[in-house]
Amino acid sequence: MTTGSGSRPHLRLEKELLRGGLQRLAAMDEVGRGALAGPVSVGVVVVTARIGRVPLGLKDSKLMTPAARQTLLPVVRRWAGEFAVGHAGPAEIDAVGIIGALRLAGRRALAQLPAPVDAVLLDGNHDYLSEPEPVLFSDTPPVFTRIKADLTCAGVAGASVLAKTERDGMLRRLALEYPDYLFEVNKGYGTAEHVAALRRHGPSEVHRRSWRLPTGEVDLADEG
Numbered sequence: 254m255t256t257g258s259g260s261r262p263h264l265r266l267e268k269e270l271l272r273g274g275l276q277r278l279a280a281m282d283e284v285g286r287g288a289l290a291g292p293v294s295v296g297v298v299v300v301t302a303r304i305g306r307v308p309l310g311l312k313d314s315k316l317m318t319p320a321a322r323q324t325l326l327p328v329v330r331r332w333a334g335e336f337a338v339g340h341a342g343p344a345e346i347d348a349v350g351i352i353g354a355l356r357l358a359g360r361r362a363l364a365q366l367p368a369p370v371d372a373v374l375l376d377g378n379h380d381y382l383s384e385p386e387p388v389l390f391s392d393t394p395p396v397f398t399r400i401k402a403d404l405t406c407a408g409v410a411g412a413s414v415l416a417k418t419e420r421d422g423m424l425r426r427l428a429l430e431y432p433d434y435l436f437e438v439n440k441g442y443g444t445a446e447h448v449a450a451l452r453r454h455g456p457s458e459v460h461r462r463s464w465r466l467p468t469g470e471v472d473l474a475d476e477g
Contacts, residue, residue, distance in 0.1 A: 261311075263307060263405065267406060279298070280374045281382075282376045283416065285416075285441065290461065292358070292420065295416060296415035297339075297359075298335075298408045314410070314417035315417075341361070372397060373394055376406075433457075
């Protein structure tokens, strides 16, 4: 099946998992993993057998313009019914690493839902939600992973739109506190202008200070 930018996400995988005995499936996606500043954020959309037709125009948030994401946001919220976004801040990323921070953000998103889910569908091939070692009586539901799920699975694409728009709003607000770094434009990612600002001013309190930030002649940060 085609997974390029011209394809539309669908609910085939989500419904296949539901037919396997699940009642409530959490489709999740993360944004901000490779940024130099700001939080990492994880969105979740609950998929049940009652979910409606996939909204027209829904796709991976990275393939949408900011205006298109903002226009589609209320549509995705109505379609999903149950949704949430969890965050882990730069100090937490520094303390526990990017994978640990993704776990925190994902569990915070799940904790906001009105009821538990039976399983989780994650974009990618790595389960960052579960503990690194098996834990007796873990409260983490079973996790399924799918590479390019943000391109092919509508629930994951919806979660990416929710996470991206909420995190972008947070970075626009941070730009008011830290105007030197142009967060309203770069959203914390390592653009040329952001790198130049880091070399000129050094890192702020909302930068990921444990990363190899591009200050002075140091190379770009490792995106984890």
